[in-house]
Amino acid sequence: MKGWIWLFVIVIGAATSLVGLLIGAWWLTFAVGLAIGAVIGRARVAIPGGALAGLAAWGAGLAILQLY
């Protein structure tokens, strides 16, 4: 169950980062990373999870902008 919550947090984090990037708030990724670290206590999950969320947001933002 905890794993699903963590995944949910990462997905929400990625989405939040993406919105931030698309509106020019590139720095929001940092805040999301911190939030993920706070919510997910386990470093082994929080660190790659935060990185994944940031990368997914950045990559998706890039893809959207290129397609646009």
Add this chain to the structure above:
Amino acid sequence: MVGGGAKPAPFGPFRSCSGRAENTWLTLPAVTLDPAIEAPAQADEPKAPEVPNDSAEPTAKARRHPRRPLRAINPLLALLVAAAVLYASFIGAGPLPALGPTFNPATGAWTMAADAVPVQNQTLTIPGLQQPVRVLFEKDGTAHVVAQTDADLFLAVGYVHARFRLFQMDLMRRQGEGRLSQVVGKAALDSDRFELQLGLLRTAQLEWAQADDVTKVALTAYAKGVNDRIDEAKKSHQLDVMFTLLGYQPEPWTPVDTLIVKGDMTQTLNFTDTPLVMELLDKALGSQLASAWFPIMPPNPQSPYDPGPYPTQSTPAPITVESAVTDSQAATALALHDRLANLPPGLLAAGGESNNWAVAGPKSASGGALMAGDPHLHLTLPSIWFQLTEDSPDYHTSGVSIPGTPVVLIGHNQHISWSLTDAQNQQTFFYEETEDAAHPGQYFWKAAWHAYDTVKYDIPVLNGPNDHLVVKLSTHGPVISERGLTTSVWWAGNVPSQDFSVLMRIGQASNYQGFRDALRDWHSPTHNFVYADDAGNIGLISAGYYPLVAQGQPWLPMAGTGEYDVAGTVPYDDIPQIYNPPSNIVWSANQRQVDPNYPYYIGTASNFFDPGYRANEIKRVLSQPGKLSAADMMALQTDTRDFLASEITPILIQALASDQLTSSEQQARDLLSSWDFRMETGSAAASIWSTFWQSYLSQTFDPTWKAKNVKVDRHELDDALGQYLEAATLNSPSSQEAALRSAFHDAFSTLSKQLGGEPGTWTWGKLHTRVLENLAQISGLNYGPRPDRGDGNTPLAAGGDPSTHGPSWRMVVDWGAKTFTGIYPGGQSENPASTWYTNKVDTWWSGLLVPMLSADQASFAPGVATWAMQP
């Protein structure tokens, strides 16, 4: 076991490695992971400490205490690290700019990738075009713009320039307009204040107001093309990443911006502080010694290209003095000199090192005229040049243009070819204004008090308040210093002129008469325009203003009371020029163009004109018997023979003949004895010569420099002092023998310490390198430093170490064979990720040139891509 088994849990990975849970507490202090990483780990299993019976286990309590502060400290550290990263991202840190925005997927560094993709066949819609335009790109990026109207041609050129060089163009206009601080902060404020004082912007505005219709059409169309690209780049998020890095977007381009870019070049080439330097030397050394070491006429033999006969009367022609030319703040010569010396490189002319020459049909192997040109400038990435062909009903030119300007500056059309070197004559005059406390805000001129005109500027400064600047203008020009004596400057670059109109007429000329007529209106910077045509004719005209003062010593700052004002210029028919000389050769390399019989003052030998070693060497090679080919022209462009070395080395060898030398010193001497005077990277003699000459200069002049407390850096004057020393050595070798020997021993000692080993291993490449500097001064994007041949005296100009100036473009034309070749160090794109960023460098470095194709030829070249531009 209970306590010990639970508490190490947060450090699971270490426990599993050691296999001994109890010991993990002991290993904790040695763990040096980032606190930001450790923080969540601490919080990972908050219940773990609660498992043991705390009350029953006092030692466990004691162990738990340290974790409370850790719980607080780790998130705090994580926050701090994140805050620091964000701060550095927004504000930058030290020399590091704010890099954060470069990670923005919309406008960040990623945009470089899109712009770096090789150009493909494409159809573009370009607003403002009247007819379709075709732009062909060769595999190396050379562009060919083919338009059906002249206006379309210049519009398309504007678009192409902006597509590949927009940041460079923006930087150049900002520099000239004094708006760098707006994007880089107060670090650029000195530069901005000086530029606004000097008045490039005011001059450009006047030039635009006075422009003829042809110029207006060209510059307006060009600006439209640039703006089409700016709009497109903003819309498609493809602005150069430097805009993102600096956090701004380019404003629309205007015709005045183009005139500012021209002003930048004029300033770089001929705004000098030489009169201030001469005044400081005069004061420190005394007029007798100063005039001996820094004479008006050259003390050494040179090769003027125009041997006369000259006019017998010097009647100044009227010169159009701009009424709105401005300046501000002045001081004593030293204060002003120091101020100018502290300005960023490029704002002050630092001596020219360009070559051009032509060979007439009778001396050419092909039977047609030959022409070669290589202007020497600061070598940057991107280059100052953009190579292109312009084809329209009235223009068929091919060569290089300066991004920001619409025309080919150096190149050829169907009938004629031309290239430039700087003429070096004095175009900057300083005036000390007479002021009086009883007449505030006024200066005394022609027996009356006159109020200064003033112009006010607000200079926007990034992250700071606007800087307010008031520029005072006397009749001479802008006041540029008020520290000590109020000093204003008359500068030919501030006289409005229609140089773009001249360039367009050159582009349309079909013979020497048309070429010469066009140059009649060329004013500043004064250039040596070499000429060759398809009928086998050659010529050279040093076109531009040659300001004349009615009286006084113009090589020093003069009183501003009216008697010493610039009264006119040398009449066009009297300026240095030559056409089809009997020798069948013409050449220029920034040397004095005329001999001492020329009746007009055009500048001092010491500081305005080149010492003439390159000119002498070029003349020597061109004068040899036999016919010359295009291959000979290319070889001469990369000639590394040091003419000064060829004069002095035999005298040095003779002086050493009666000297006591060690065996190693004998080796060094023998290397010099068998040397061909070529500054090749593998030559040890070249290193010995160069080090010897520096020692010779130093030992001769430094004692006086120290004793007299001369405020000017001696190295700044090495060219002038070298001429004196050269003449002294050639005229009286025996009197210099002791000094020659001493300098040789000193050079030997220096090289032994610096390079070690045997003299044969002291190759020039170990001492001398060249670097192409990134325009934004990001050293990681430089090319080099890399060992390179040549020095400041060789036709292949490579002065300094590392050498940052040199042949910025090489062109060779053979009208007999109808071949046109050229190359510049760099690439067409300013984008470091592009294959066109440095793709031409290696070819240039090896001394090779590339065929300059016509648009028709290019359309059949392999790998060509075409843009079809539609209205």
